[in-house]
Amino acid sequence: MVKYTLFYMKINGRAGGIRLMLDYLKVPFEDKTFERSEWPTVKPTTPFGQVPVLYVDDDKLVLPETLAIYRYLAAKHGAIPDSLEDQALCDAYADHVQDYMSKLVLFVYAVIHQKPKERILEYREESLKFLQERLFPDLQKQLEKNGTGWMVGDKPTWLDFFVADVVDNHLYWKEENGDEVPEKILNHHEKVFSLPGLEKRLEERKTLFPPKDMFKF
Amino acid sequence: MVKYTLFYMKINGRAGGIRLMLDYLKVPFEDKTFERSEWPTVKPTTPFGQVPVLYVDDDKLVLPETLAIYRYLAAKHGAIPDSLEDQALCDAYADHVQDYMSKLVLFVYAVIHQKPKERILEYREESLKFLQERLFPDLQKQLEKNGTGWMVGDKPTWLDFFVADVVDNHLYWKEENGDEVPEKILNHHEKVFSLPGLEKRLEERKTLFPPKDMFKF
Known part of the structure; x- marks a missing residue:
């Protein structure tokens, strides 16, 4: 079985929808997250200095860019249109x-x-x-x-x-x-x-928004 | 035969590479262009208020967004990887x-x-x-x-x-x-x-850059 690791911050952000899609498709994956404070250390280890990154079978395919990750997983597991x-x-x-x-x-x-x-x-x-x-x-x-x-x-x-x-x-x-x-x-x-299939992830999702006062300025 | 119309300004901009790809693939298309001054009139006629737009068989498929156009034409005519x-x-x-x-x-x-x-x-x-x-x-x-x-x-x-x-x-x-x-x-x-297959388009391309002093400020 293919081993997927989705690597992102411990927030919903750009990975929240990918997590939901994988749960709906019943595709197991490791949801590997890091804290915002770790970003400076993490950044240089990513292909484009960005997250999310999808790792397929460790480093067989290392895929950055949110939409590329969505499209690839969808094409593999049946969430892409036919035509x-x-x-x-x-x-x-x-x-x-x-x-x-x-x-x-x-x-x-x-x-x-x-x-x-x-x-x-x-x-x-x-x-x-x-x-x-x-x-x-x-x-x-x-x-x-x-x-x-x-x-x-x-x-x-x-x-x-x-x-x-x-x-x-x-x-x-x-x-x-x-x-x-x-x-x-x-x-x-x-x-x-x-x-x-989304029930558990939606509960977790509630805990993964940054505090609302973060964008008070 | 499918009728493609690529709609964009009379510059290279975001459409230049699509034109080259179609020439290389020997895919005929109508290269429909408008002048920059016409943009306010043209904008409301486009799906997202943006160009380029690809029209397939007139309005059978009306496709905005540069990368979506590239990917679609490439998938149809053999410029997409196999895997x-x-x-x-x-x-x-x-x-x-x-x-x-x-x-x-x-x-x-x-x-x-x-x-x-x-x-x-x-x-x-x-x-x-x-x-x-x-x-x-x-x-x-x-x-x-x-x-x-x-x-x-x-x-x-x-x-x-x-x-x-x-x-x-x-x-x-x-x-x-x-x-x-x-x-x-x-x-x-x-x-x-x-x-x-690109020779003619590359000649035309030279004439489709805006004047260099446009970005003097």
């Missing part, structure tokens, strides 16, 4: 989410590195603007068009786990009475998180 | 290049939107730092490890066209006596641009 056309749509929507993530990361890093407050606010506004004016409407439109409750086709794919994970993170961090999340996207999040 | 492991490595390295692009885009937009000079310089420095300290060494290491002259495996894949295109853009824009490009990466660029 090249639907696979391409998964790729496109996932990269659209990544466009949002690259804006969000600017905000997060600005907080962590204590940039001036006006810069932090500028980055927060830009990522929220993209989310509200671009990403959410585009995901909502696709869910309406597809009509099965899943992002693409009529069964869960890796894209569903990726999207639901990012939406769940947003729901955790968003301010009360803050921006609204469109209904179809909330339904999609609920549908993914209600899949069988 | 899922090598496909995953292609994905990972391409996303690593995208990480650089997302930093470069901050610099480019800051110039276009006439942000304060110190911000422009900060973004330029950050993108160059990532290129020199992270992306180039990682690409160089992979070329050494693979040893065939191609990024992954022993034949050209979509990743080769993507990487060579980004390197070519960098070579166009970089200042004389500016930062060095590692030798194996230069050899790789040369190897891709010397593939048969």
Whole structure:
């Protein structure tokens, strides 16, 4: 049997959705985590100076980059659409989410590195603007068009786990009475998180968000 | 026969490498371009408010996002590795290049939107730092490890066209006596641009760079 090790920080972050997908697919893996304080020591040991990294049979395949990990595991274990056309749509929507993530990361890093407050606010506004004016409407439109409750086709794919994970993170961090999340996207999040096999991981997940006051600035 | 229309601005930008790949694969396509000044009118007609977009048989498949377009066309026409492991490595390295692009885009937009000079310089420095300290060494290491002259495996894949295109853009824009490009990466660029079938497109390509003084600030 193939031995998978998923290596990431002891938070949900970018690995939360991968963990959920693997549980749903009943694929055993070692969930190897490290503390945020260990990052400077860990960073040079990773291929791109980034996590998550997937190790397949120790170092037979050492795979960085979140989406590459999702896609590979999904293709191996049945969470990828059958047609090249639907696979391409998964790729496109996932990269659209990544466009949002690259804006969000600017905000997060600005907080962590204590940039001036006006810069932090500028980055927060830009990522929220993209989310509200671009990403959410585009995901909502696709869910309406597809009509099965899943992002693409009529069964869960890796894209569903990726999207639901990012939406769940947003729901955790968003301010009360803050921006609204469109209904179809909330339904999609609920549908993914209600899949069988996720129960234990969802309990653990609650403990793996950083404290909310971390992003007070 | 499938009818492909690649829709992008009348520049190399993100579509240059896709055009080269299609020529190499002898896949006919309509190269539909628009002028930069038309962008405000064009933007709302695209799925994500972004280009390039690939239209397959008019609107049978409307595919945004550069890497999704590369991967789909490559999978259809024989420029994708055979094994899922090598496909995953292609994905990972391409996303690593995208990480650089997302930093470069901050610099480019800051110039276009006439942000304060110190911000422009900060973004330029950050993108160059990532290129020199992270992306180039990682690409160089992979070329050494693979040893065939191609990024992954022993034949050209979509990743080769993507990487060579980004390197070519960098070579166009970089200042004389500016930062060095590692030798194996230069050899790789040369190897891709010397593939048969690209001759006509490479002539056209020379005319599709914006004027160099565009990024004087």
